[in-house]
Amino acid sequence: MNSPTSAAELRCRRCRRPISSDPEIALDIFEGMHWLCFHLEFEHGDDPDRACSDATCPWRRIEFLENALRGLGKDPKTVMEQAVANYYRGLVSRNRNGP
């Protein structure tokens, strides 16, 4: 490998946290940042809590999924509440049963 930086030591230029997911891509394409940090720094609009016009924006993708659920006759809020409840039930049962 001819990586300019050890992937294991790569830290994001924006948030300074380690980059463990695709460090080579982070270096080559995202200027040494997490993809999300790159998006927020260069592509996203002013308010990070709102969707921007980029179709890959995480907020926009949530909106796409919510619209798809509505198209299937499901209420996105109810689906999310069920998913969160299932997630916590799973955590509790894993903690009860040990690692």
Ligand SMILES: [Zn+2]
């Ligand atoms: Zn980052």
Ligand SMILES: [Zn+2]
């Ligand atoms: Zn965005």
